[in-house]
Amino acid sequence: MKIVLAPDSFKGSLTSLEAAITMKQAIQSIDEQATISIKPMADGGEGTVDVLLASTKGEKVPITCTGPLGTPIHTYYAVLKNNTAVIEIANIAGLTQIAKSRRNPDITTTYGLGEVIKAALDRGCTSFIIGLGGSATNDGGFGLLQALGMRAWNHAGSQLGIFGKDMLAVKDICFSDIDPRLRKVHIQVACDVDNPLVGDRGASAIYGPQKGATKEQIIMYDKALSTLGKRLEAELNQDFTTVQGAGAAGGLGFALLAIGAELTSGAALIGKASGIDHAIRQADLVITGEGQSDEQTLYGKAPGYIVEVANKNKVPAILLSGSLSGDLAALREKFDGCFSIITSPSTVEACMENADRLLFNQTVNILHLIQNLKS
Numbered sequence: 526m527k528i529v530l531a532p533d534s535f536k537g538s539l540t541s542l543e544a545a546i547t548m549k550q551a552i553q554s555i556d557e558q559a560t561i562s563i564k565p566m567a568d569g570g571e572g573t574v575d576v577l578l579a580s581t582k583g584e585k586v587p588i589t590c591t592g593p594l595g596t597p598i599h600t601y602y603a604v605l606k607n608n609t610a611v612i613e614i615a616n617i618a619g620l621t622q623i624a625k626s627r628r629n630p631d632i633t634t635t636y637g638l639g640e641v642i643k644a645a646l647d648r649g650c651t652s653f654i655i656g657l658g659g660s661a662t663n664d665g666g667f668g669l670l671q672a673l674g675m676r677a678w679n680h681a682g683s684q685l686g687i688f689g690k691d692m693l694a695v696k697d698i699c700f701s702d703i704d705p706r707l708r709k710v711h712i713q714v715a716c717d718v719d720n721p722l723v724g725d726r727g728a729s730a731i732y733g734p735q736k737g738a739t740k741e742q743i744i745m746y747d748k749a750l751s752t753l754g755k756r757l758e759a760e761l762n763q764d765f766t767t768v769q770g771a772g773a774a775g776g777l778g779f780a781l782l783a784i785g786a787e788l789t790s791g792a793a794l795i796g797k798a799s800g801i802d803h804a805i806r807q808a809d810l811v812i813t814g815e816g817q818s819d820e821q822t823l824y825g826k827a828p829g830y831i832v833e834v835a836n837k838n839k840v841p842a843i844l845l846s847g848s849l850s851g852d853l854a855a856l857r858e859k860f861d862g863c864f865s866i867i868t869s870p871s872t873v874e875a876c877m878e879n880a881d882r883l884l885f886n887q888t889v890n891i892l893h894l895i896q897n898l899k900s
C-alpha cells in the first residue's frame with residue numbers, strides 16, 4: 526500500500542515533521558511493506574519557514590524583533606538560495622507565544638513583522654514569502670505598517686502607538702514615508718485562510734475569539750478594521766478589504782496588499798514546493814491532520830488543501846486531528862474519514878503532552894481497520 530502522510534503541525538505539541546514521522550512509525554509497526562512518503566505541510570501558519578527550508582535549500586537567519594506583546598523576542602526567518610526571504614507571523618507574533626489567560630487583541634502588535642521585513646531588505650533580499658496564520662493579533666497590520674514607515678493619528682491629533690488598542694482609535698494615516706524599497710521587491714503572501722477583512726466571515730468575527738477577544742471587542746475591531754480599510758483604500762486609491770485572504774492573521778493580509786503584495790493559498794504554495802500533487806497521484810491513501818479541525822479547516826488550511834488534491838486524484842483521504850469540533854458534516858463530505866487522536870477522557874494539557882503517543886495509537890487503529898476491510 527502506498528501512503529502519503531501530509532499533516533500540518535499539531536499546534537503547541539508536534540511540528541508537522543514530528544507528526545508525519547509519528548504516523549510513519551505507527552504504520553510501519555503493523556505494516557512493514559507499506560510504501561510511505563512523508564510530506565510535512567504548513568499553510569502559512571506555524572512551521573511555514575521550517576517546511577519551506579526543508580523542501581528548498583536555504584539558510585536559517587536568527588533575529589531579535591518586537592514580539593506580540595511589544596517586548597523583544599528571539600526568532601528566525603529563512604533566506605532561500607534565490608534570495609527569497611521566508612518569514613512567518615506565527616513565530617513573530619504567534620498565538621502560542623502568549624499564555625491563554627493573557628491573550629487580548631488590545632495589547633498585541635504585528636510591529637515585529639515589519640522589523641523582520643526591513644532586516645531582510647537590508648540583507649538584499651529581492652523577493653519575499655510571508656506566511657500568515659496562527660497569529661495572536663487583530664490589528665489589521667497596524668503595527669507592521671508603522672514599522673515600515675506609516676504614521677497614524679487619533680481624533681485629537683495625537684500620534685498613535687503600535688498595538689491593537691491604538692488601531693481602534695485611528696482617524697488619519699500618512700503612507701508617504703513607507704519604505705521605498707518595498708516597491709522594488711516581489712512579496713507573495715501565503716495565507717492560511719481566505720476570509721475577507723471584515724463582516725460575518727471577517728478576521729475579528731471568525732478568529733478574534735481564539736485571540737481572547739470578547740463579544741464587545743469583536744464588534745469594535747470589526748468596525749475599526751473597516752475604518753482603517755477605508756483610510757488606506759482612500760490613500761492608495763484601491764479596493765482591498767474584500768479580497769480573499771485580506772482577513773488572514775487578524776487582517777495582516779489586507780495590510781500586505783496595501784504594500785503591493787500578492788495573496789495566495791499558503792497550503793497550495795507549500796504543497797507545490799514539496800511536490801505534493803505528484804506524490805498523491807501515486808498513492809492509495811492520504812492521511813493529513815492538524816491540532817484542531819472544524820469548519821475553518823476547509824477555509825484554506827493545509828488539510829483542506831490536501832483533501833482537494835486527494836479528491837481531484839480520486840485517492841481516499843483521512844483526517845486525523847488533535848480534536849474535531851463544530852459542524853463536521855462539511856468535513857465528512859470531503860474526507861473519507863475524520864478522527865480525533867483522543868480516545869479517552871482527559872485534560873487538554875495531558876492530551877497535548879501525550880500527542881505523540883495518542884497520534885501513534887490512533888494511526889495504528891485506522892490502519893488496522895483499513896487492513897481488515899481490505900482482507
Ligand SMILES: O=C(O)[C@H](O)CO
Nearest residue numbers: 658659660773774775
Ligand atoms: O492568524 C489567524 O488569525 C488565523 O490563523 C487565520 O489567519
